[in-house]
Each structure stands twice: as structure tokens, then as C-alpha cells.
Amino acid sequence: MEVQVQEGHELFYDKEKTMDVSFGEEYRKRQKTDTFFTANAIRADKRLNQLADIILNEAIEMKAKDIHINQWSKEGIVEFRLGNDLVPIRRIHKHAVDGLIIVLRNRAEVSVENIHALEISGRITHTFGGKDYDMRVAFMPATNGQTAVIRILYSSMLNGNIEILGLPDMVKIELERVLKLKEGMVILAGGTGSGKTTTLYTGIVHIQKSTRGKKKIYAIEDPVEYRVDGVTQISTDEIRGVTFATALKSILRGDPNVILLGEINDKSTAFTAVRSATTGHLMLTTIHANNTLEVRNALSQLGANPLDLGTALKMVLYQTLQDRLCPHCKIPEPISVADKRWVDRQLRVNKEMLLVHRRNPDGCKECFHKGVKGQILLVEMLGANRAYNRGVEQTKGDIYKMQDYLLETEGAKYYPLEWDVFKHLETGNIDMATAYQLID
Incomplete structure (x- = not known):
């Protein structure tokens, strides 16, 4: 399934495109060998944490209501709920999405063990621009892999x-x-x-x-x-x-x-x-x-x-x-x-x-x-x-x-x-x- 990033959102994809693809391929290899691809290694990975921060920051800047992270057959996609519309913002290498989900589960203090539970919810406090933002996160298994929906609560x-x-x-x-x-x-x-x-x-x-x-x-x-x-x-x-x-x-x-x-x-x-x-x-x-x-x-x-x-x-x-x-x-x-x-x-x-x-x-x-x-x-x-x-x-x-x-x-x-x-x-x-x- 080919998802087109809308014109006007291209800069949110292009400026980090290489980073997303490169570490996605690296994690694909890690998953194959199963020697380095552990939850602890992912939690500590600076690039995945950087990507998570970029996505959360972009959403706040654009005043998004929700963030949707999904895995399709060939790639991952990040979409923001802007007004009533769900707008594609960024593509992610399919094999990097699992790592991103683990980072988010860790931040939400949700166990990474039971990834097949129908729905597991948690909360994230994210700091951006000197303000703390409370976020409610729901993780769900789907046919192509883990998904996450993040509701941003603008408590300020x-x-x-x-x-x-x-x-x-x-x-x-x-x-x-x-x-x-x-x-x-x-x-x-x-x-x-x-x-x-x-x-x-x-x-x-x-x-x-x-x-x-x-x-x-x-x-x-x-x-x-x-x-x-x-x-x-x-x-x-x-x-x-x-x-x-x-x-x-x-x-x-x-x-x-x-x-x-x-x-x-x-x-x-x-x-x-x-x-x-x-x-x-x-x-x-x-x-x-x-x-x-x-x-x-x-x-x-x-x-x-x-x-x-x-x-x-x-x-x-x-x-x-x-x-x-x-x-x-x-x-x-x-x-x-x-x-x-x-x-x-x-x-x-x-x-x-x-x-x-x-x-x-x-x-x-x-x-x-x-x-x-x-x-x-x-x-x-x-x-x-x-x-x-x-x-x-x-x-x-x-x-x-x-x-x-x-x-x-x-x-x-x-x-x-x-x-x-x-x-x-x-x-x-x-x-x-x-x-x-x-x-x-």
C-alpha cells in the first residue's frame, strides 16, 4: 500500500528520511540475528528516541489532536489528526516501527512483554518548548504489527x-x-x-x-x-x-x-x-x-x-x-x-x-x-x-x-x-x- 505524504507536509518527512530508513534496515538485520535486538537496547537507542521526540514535537507544533502510528505491508506511517482530518506526515521503515513502539511503551511505563494484548493504555509526559504535555497512549496489535494512538491533552x-x-x-x-x-x-x-x-x-x-x-x-x-x-x-x-x-x-x-x-x-x-x-x-x-x-x-x-x-x-x-x-x-x-x-x-x-x-x-x-x-x-x-x-x-x-x-x-x-x-x-x-x- 503506497501512502502519499500530502504536499505541504513533505518537509516533515524529507528532513529525516535518511535517518528513518537507515536505522530501519539496521533493526531488520538485528531481528534476523536476534543477538542485539533487545528491549533494553532499543530503549537506549538515541536515534529511536530522537525520532520519537521529533514526532511528538511536530504534533504539538501543528496542534494535532492525535498521533496514529501504523504498520502497513511495506512501510510504517505516522499520521496526525488535524481538525477532523487524518493527515499523513512521515513514512518510517517498516522494521523501525517496532523499535519506535517499544520506546513509546517504555515512556508510557507499559510492559513490552505482552505485545499481543488486545489493548494496553498508558500515559506519557513530554516536554517541549519549556512546557509539559500530558499524552494518553493506546497500543494495539494489528495484522501487520503493533500500532499506537496518542491523544495529546493540551492541559495548559x-x-x-x-x-x-x-x-x-x-x-x-x-x-x-x-x-x-x-x-x-x-x-x-x-x-x-x-x-x-x-x-x-x-x-x-x-x-x-x-x-x-x-x-x-x-x-x-x-x-x-x-x-x-x-x-x-x-x-x-x-x-x-x-x-x-x-x-x-x-x-x-x-x-x-x-x-x-x-x-x-x-x-x-x-x-x-x-x-x-x-x-x-x-x-x-x-x-x-x-x-x-x-x-x-x-x-x-x-x-x-x-x-x-x-x-x-x-x-x-x-x-x-x-x-x-x-x-x-x-x-x-x-x-x-x-x-x-x-x-x-x-x-x-x-x-x-x-x-x-x-x-x-x-x-x-x-x-x-x-x-x-x-x-x-x-x-x-x-x-x-x-x-x-x-x-x-x-x-x-x-x-x-x-x-x-x-x-x-x-x-x-x-x-x-x-x-x-x-x-x-x-x-x-x-x-x-x-x-x-x-x-x-
């Missing part, structure tokens, strides 16, 4: 400043308000990779700083991602019987003020989470739902008590991360008649749009010729106040009637996703294709 972003999330003013103000409450439930919905954990931890650190560490905060996750001093963090482990439900019941005996619960995913967790949010605890959690209006129904289906829900629920936030059009090379164009008709009908904004932008297929140096650079957060927000609770009684679970009710009712706190899509279309952060994808 977690300074407790809500501004960094880029939320609309109405949403930001409401989030800051509910984070001051002594009890209640703040729920995030969104798909995998939508940044929910980052938003949750931004909220947790915000509480921590605004109260000067006077709140007892627990976090239960699968697994723990960001490490935060002052927060008691627990990873679930089904083998040991540590589930979201059992861990939550346990920490409630530890006198918590604030609880971060990674996910509500079963009836026991839903019941305990909702009940705890009515008995003096502020609960921040996530649930699988496609918008804010589905969340209450999802909790009810999991057996949450409707009366408790009416008291517990304070705010629901749905979020999605989308690739941001490169500000240096995006292409402006007049909006078409059909697109304008769709915007006027679907986005519920009483404002005319004349100009939109599209992705430059050739890109530029600033975006590594991708046409997109970074990601933006688009959100929908529901404030669960009295107006909302009255709407629940009137609309009987019909989310379409509920949306109309919230948009028409004075005092309702509702920011629909449609408004955020309009805002980012208008500012040129997204194109019409993304808008159509988000609003069906």
Missing part, C-alpha cells in the same frame, strides 16, 4: 477562563451563573471528539479558582484525561467493579461539593446522579443526545424521576467541533439564491446574509495546504428555568413544539444551534456545506 488551556471556549455571550453568561450554584445539574451533550471533556474541566477549574480551592471536587471518568491538582480523580475499572454508578455512590460518602461525572449511561447512574443534584451537590456530566431538547427525554428513559429532574436540571449544553476555514486563504463569494432561501428559512435569524466563504482546495502554507486551520466550537444552550419547566408540561415531550415555545416565550433561556451556525457562516468560519451538515 485549562486555566479556568470560560472565555477560551469561544462561547456566545448569552451562553457564557449562563454557564458562569450555573457554575456558582451550590446544587443542580449541568449536562453536556455531543458526539465523540466534540470537546465535552475540555468544557467540563474548564468549568471545574473555573470553580476551583473562583472559590480559591474551598470546594471539595471529585471527578469520575473512563479513563481520567486531564490531571488537575486539587481534584480527586477516579478512573472506572469494570474488572474491579468500579463503574460510574458504583464510584458515584462511593464518593457521595466523601462529602463532595462538586462532582464531574464522565457519562450518564445506565439507569443506576441516572437515578443517583439526578438525586445527588437535588441534595446539595453541583453535578457536571455528559449524556448521548443530538441536541439540548432531547436530554430530558433521554434521562427519563433511563429512569430518572421526573420530579427530581424538574428540580435538578439547571443547564444543558450541546456542542460540536468543526474545522475552521483557513482565515488566510478562504474564498469569499456571493451567496446563491438557493442557499439564501435555506438560510432565511432554517436558521431563524432576522438578518440578511449576502456573502459566504468556501474552503480553498489548494490551501496555503499557513494551513499546510488543507484549506482549514484549527477548529471552532458551535453550541446550543438550554437554561432549565421556570419558563422551560412550564414548557415541559405544555409540550408533553414534543421537542419541535418545545423549540417553538422557547423561541416565542419571554423569559426562556434558549440559544439554538441555528443561531450559532448563522454567526459562523457570517464571520466566514464555516462554509455552506458545514451548515447543511449541522442543520437538517
Whole structure:
């Protein structure tokens, strides 16, 4: 299988190409003789450690979310997750990949013995540019050999400043308000990779700083991602019987003020989470739902008590991360008649749009010729106040009637996703294709 390194990424391959190939051939010979190819020798090999550093440094420089290291039939390939795209960055001699994997396993303090285990995870702390970066690593066996996926956790972003999330003013103000409450439930919905954990931890650190560490905060996750001093963090482990439900019941005996619960995913967790949010605890959690209006129904289906829900629920936030059009090379164009008709009908904004932008297929140096650079957060927000609770009684679970009710009712706190899509279309952060994808 021939994997082409994209134009714009060639320098990340060419500048180290000879080094990769030369020691790859050397390790192929070592594997044949089996006299020098040992885990200890690989751990100490300067060239393999140098290659590992280069890959990790490149990923941080390019603000990659993930690093994928795979072995194909003829070569190894390193790919970075840039925005939503997986981009080839560097080829590696096939026989050097095993050595690179051993170096990474060593750094993650993962045994090199059981390389055939279905999945083994660890963590790496990597220093670059005077900063420490926490990385979560998963190693898996595949047909062609060992693979690794490295998630880079940009913990330096977690300074407790809500501004960094880029939320609309109405949403930001409401989030800051509910984070001051002594009890209640703040729920995030969104798909995998939508940044929910980052938003949750931004909220947790915000509480921590605004109260000067006077709140007892627990976090239960699968697994723990960001490490935060002052927060008691627990990873679930089904083998040991540590589930979201059992861990939550346990920490409630530890006198918590604030609880971060990674996910509500079963009836026991839903019941305990909702009940705890009515008995003096502020609960921040996530649930699988496609918008804010589905969340209450999802909790009810999991057996949450409707009366408790009416008291517990304070705010629901749905979020999605989308690739941001490169500000240096995006292409402006007049909006078409059909697109304008769709915007006027679907986005519920009483404002005319004349100009939109599209992705430059050739890109530029600033975006590594991708046409997109970074990601933006688009959100929908529901404030669960009295107006909302009255709407629940009137609309009987019909989310379409509920949306109309919230948009028409004075005092309702509702920011629909449609408004955020309009805002980012208008500012040129997204194109019409993304808008159509988000609003069906």
C-alpha cells in the first residue's frame, strides 16, 4: 500500500528520511540475528528516541489532536489528526516501527512483554518548548504489527477562563451563573471528539479558582484525561467493579461539593446522579443526545424521576467541533439564491446574509495546504428555568413544539444551534456545506 505524504507536509518527512530508513534496515538485520535486538537496547537507542521526540514535537507544533502510528505491508506511517482530518506526515521503515513502539511503551511505563494484548493504555509526559504535555497512549496489535494512538491533552488551556471556549455571550453568561450554584445539574451533550471533556474541566477549574480551592471536587471518568491538582480523580475499572454508578455512590460518602461525572449511561447512574443534584451537590456530566431538547427525554428513559429532574436540571449544553476555514486563504463569494432561501428559512435569524466563504482546495502554507486551520466550537444552550419547566408540561415531550415555545416565550433561556451556525457562516468560519451538515 503506497501512502502519499500530502504536499505541504513533505518537509516533515524529507528532513529525516535518511535517518528513518537507515536505522530501519539496521533493526531488520538485528531481528534476523536476534543477538542485539533487545528491549533494553532499543530503549537506549538515541536515534529511536530522537525520532520519537521529533514526532511528538511536530504534533504539538501543528496542534494535532492525535498521533496514529501504523504498520502497513511495506512501510510504517505516522499520521496526525488535524481538525477532523487524518493527515499523513512521515513514512518510517517498516522494521523501525517496532523499535519506535517499544520506546513509546517504555515512556508510557507499559510492559513490552505482552505485545499481543488486545489493548494496553498508558500515559506519557513530554516536554517541549519549556512546557509539559500530558499524552494518553493506546497500543494495539494489528495484522501487520503493533500500532499506537496518542491523544495529546493540551492541559495548559485549562486555566479556568470560560472565555477560551469561544462561547456566545448569552451562553457564557449562563454557564458562569450555573457554575456558582451550590446544587443542580449541568449536562453536556455531543458526539465523540466534540470537546465535552475540555468544557467540563474548564468549568471545574473555573470553580476551583473562583472559590480559591474551598470546594471539595471529585471527578469520575473512563479513563481520567486531564490531571488537575486539587481534584480527586477516579478512573472506572469494570474488572474491579468500579463503574460510574458504583464510584458515584462511593464518593457521595466523601462529602463532595462538586462532582464531574464522565457519562450518564445506565439507569443506576441516572437515578443517583439526578438525586445527588437535588441534595446539595453541583453535578457536571455528559449524556448521548443530538441536541439540548432531547436530554430530558433521554434521562427519563433511563429512569430518572421526573420530579427530581424538574428540580435538578439547571443547564444543558450541546456542542460540536468543526474545522475552521483557513482565515488566510478562504474564498469569499456571493451567496446563491438557493442557499439564501435555506438560510432565511432554517436558521431563524432576522438578518440578511449576502456573502459566504468556501474552503480553498489548494490551501496555503499557513494551513499546510488543507484549506482549514484549527477548529471552532458551535453550541446550543438550554437554561432549565421556570419558563422551560412550564414548557415541559405544555409540550408533553414534543421537542419541535418545545423549540417553538422557547423561541416565542419571554423569559426562556434558549440559544439554538441555528443561531450559532448563522454567526459562523457570517464571520466566514464555516462554509455552506458545514451548515447543511449541522442543520437538517
